[in-house]
Amino acid sequence: MSEKNREIEFIKVICILDGLAEGLNIIKGQEYYGFETVDGLGYNVYTEKEKGRVPIYIGAYPKTYFQLIDNEIHVIAFGKDT
Numbered sequence: 709m710s711e712k713n714r715e716i717e718f719i720k721v722i723c724i725l726d727g728l729a730e731g732l733n734i735i736k737g738q739e740y741y742g743f744e745t746v747d748g749l750g751y752n753v754y755t756e757k758e759k760g761r762v763p764i765y766i767g768a769y770p771k772t773y774f775q776l777i778d779n780e781i782h783v784i785a786f787g788k789d790t
Contacts, residue, residue, distance in 0.1 A: 715783050716743065716783070717743060717781045717782070717783055718741035718742060718743055718754065718763070718781070718782045718783075719741070719742060719743065719751075719776060719780075719781065719782070720739060720740075720741055720776075720777040720778055720780065720782060721739070721740050721741070721742055721751060721753075721774040721775065721776055721777060722737065722738070722739050722740070722774065722775050722777050723735055723736050723737065723738050723740065723773055723774055724736065724773065724774060724775045725772070725773045727769070727773060732767070732769065732773075733766050733767060734753065734766065734767075734769060734773060738756075739756050739777065740753045740754060740755065740756060740766070740774070741753075741754045741755070741756060741763050741782060742754055742774075745768050749770060749771060750768050750769055750770045750771055751768070751769060751771060751774060752765070752767075752768050753765075753766045753767055753768070753769055753774075754766060
């Protein structure tokens, strides 16, 4: 496996529908990070990032559950520095 750094560009979104009521692991009003699914219909959703920690994957959900918070791209690097 390569020792190169890997980066993922996340966008910041907020949940606008009550996912808990539908048995989903997302909470209305909670901020998350994510990126579009391959089909462009949803987001791969991660917990809000904390300094020094990698966000935890929650699941893939339709875009209708979320609203974009800002237009900033948040880059998270994975791997070893060389």
